[in-house]
Amino acid sequence: MDSILDLMKASLGPGVAALGVAVAAAQWHTNRVKLRLDSYDRRLVVYKATVALLNAMQEEISTRRGPYARLKNGQPSKAYLLLPREVVSNFESGLLEAPFLFDKDVAIFLHYIDRHRTMIHMYANHCSKIDPEAHETHRADFERLKDSEEGVDRARSMVQQRFAPYLRLSRRL
Structure with a gap:
C-alpha cells in the first residue's frame, strides 16, 4: 500500500506540470484566434x-456632372459637392491604420484613392470658375x-479584389 501511495506522490508533480502545459497551449491558441478575429474586425472597418x-x-x-456630362452644351462646369464628413473621417482613420493592418499594396x-479625392475636389472647383467660352483653353x-x-x-472596380486576401478568417497572421 505504501508503494502505491509513494508512486502516486511521485507522479503528482509531473501530472500537474503536464496539465499546466495543456492549459498554456489552450490559452495560446485562444489568444491567436482572438487576435485574428480582432484584426479581421479592424480590417473590415477599413x-x-x-x-x-x-x-x-x-x-x-x-x-x-448630371445626365448631359459628355455633351458640349455651353454650360458652366459645376463646383465640387462636399462629401459627407463622417464618410471622409472614417476613411481618413482607415488610411492611418492601413500600414499596420495590411501589406504595403493596400496602403x-x-x-x-485619397489622391483622386483631393484632385477631384481641386479641379472641380477650379473648372467651375472657368467661363464656358474659355473651356477650350x-x-x-x-x-x-x-x-x-x-x-x-x-x-471601385478593384477594391474588393485588393481587400479579399485580408478579409478571410482562415488567413494566418
Missing part, C-alpha cells in the same frame, strides 16, 4: 470605410478632372 467613400465619390461625380491603394484642366474621375471608377 474596407467598409473605403467602399463608402468610393460610393460617395461616385455619387458626387454623377450629381455634379498604397488607399493613398491612390483650359482643356488640360478638364482632362485632369476626367482622369481623376475615371481613377475613382477603376478603384
Whole structure:
C-alpha cells in the first residue's frame, strides 16, 4: 500500500506540470484566434470605410456632372459637392491604420484613392470658375478632372479584389 501511495506522490508533480502545459497551449491558441478575429474586425472597418467613400465619390461625380456630362452644351462646369464628413473621417482613420493592418499594396491603394479625392475636389472647383467660352483653353484642366474621375471608377472596380486576401478568417497572421 505504501508503494502505491509513494508512486502516486511521485507522479503528482509531473501530472500537474503536464496539465499546466495543456492549459498554456489552450490559452495560446485562444489568444491567436482572438487576435485574428480582432484584426479581421479592424480590417473590415477599413474596407467598409473605403467602399463608402468610393460610393460617395461616385455619387458626387454623377450629381455634379448630371445626365448631359459628355455633351458640349455651353454650360458652366459645376463646383465640387462636399462629401459627407463622417464618410471622409472614417476613411481618413482607415488610411492611418492601413500600414499596420495590411501589406504595403493596400496602403498604397488607399493613398491612390485619397489622391483622386483631393484632385477631384481641386479641379472641380477650379473648372467651375472657368467661363464656358474659355473651356477650350483650359482643356488640360478638364482632362485632369476626367482622369481623376475615371481613377475613382477603376478603384471601385478593384477594391474588393485588393481587400479579399485580408478579409478571410482562415488567413494566418
